Amino acid sequence: EVQLVQSGAEVKKPGESLRISCKGSGFSFTRNWISWVRQMPGKGLEWMGRIDPSDSYTNYSPSFQGHVTVSADKSISTAYLKWSSLKASDTAMYYCARHSGYDFPLDYWGQGTLVTVSS
Amino acid sequence: QSVLTQPPSVSGAPGQRVTISCTGSSSNIGAGYDVHWYQQLPGTAPKLLIYGNSNRPSGVPDRFSGSKSGTSASLAITGLQAEDEADYYCQSYDSRPYVFGSGTKVTVL
Numbered sequence: 683e684v685q686l687v688q689s690g691a692e693v694k695k696p697g698e699s700l701r702i703s704c705k706g707s708g709f710s711f712t713r714n715w716i717s718w719v720r721q722m723p724g725k726g727l728e729w730m731g732r733i734d735p736s737d738s739y740t741n742y743s744p745s746f747q748g749h750v751t752v753s754a755d756k757s758i759s760t761a762y763l764k765w766s767s768l769k770a771s772d773t774a775m776y777y778c779a780r781h782s783g784y785d786f787p788l789d790y791w792g793q794g795t796l797v798t799v800s801s
Numbered sequence: 802q803s804v805l806t807q808p809p810s811v812s813g814a815p816g817q818r819v820t821i822s823c824t825g826s827s828s829n830i831g832a833g834y835d836v837h838w839y840q841q842l843p844g845t846a847p848k849l850l851i852y853g854n855s856n857r858p859s860g861v862p863d864r865f866s867g868s869k870s871g872t873s874a875s876l877a878i879t880g881l882q883a884e885d886e887a888d889y890y891c892q893s894y895d896s897r898p899y900v901f902g903s904g905t906k907v908t909v910l
Contacts, residue, residue, distance in 0.1 A: 729899040743897050787837035787852040
């Protein structure tokens, strides 16, 4: 069974750093890409960036480039989304999702990680 | 502002047919890229509903169907059921490179 299991909810202060994770199982982690998607409270889905775990190649949306970093450790089938300095506007639900290539659908999704940034 | 435009809401009585449009441009849907649709039930993660414009993953009822023409795509739900009340998003490839629609809330009256 294909599964993407994300790390738990986080509460952070502005300016703090954070890394959340997404562990894949039931499929070949290096034969798929992992994307991260943001959903702000009451809002729609926004694609942030993706990684190919086989070679760690990344793409980012211009809206998120430079503010987040996507990485992966293929030895433990885990992808990461990292912030070096959180803002209150980063408060959102973050989902990881699997896809097989650039024009393929996001066919399996993690359960989501809620990040709350508040002073 | 989303690159792909959807109506904010549609509604219908049980058993009726509703459609959701997804309007893009020559840089995404009109360039020949596939459109995929996702269903997000309240408080849950999105789920793939339609892929490659008109294909249903295993387990998705055939009440759901998708189509694409020119720079637009559509999702149709026939025989609307109470459990279909959810948010629906289209998605395609673009220079960004991935874009989602603005989302449509389906309400079952």
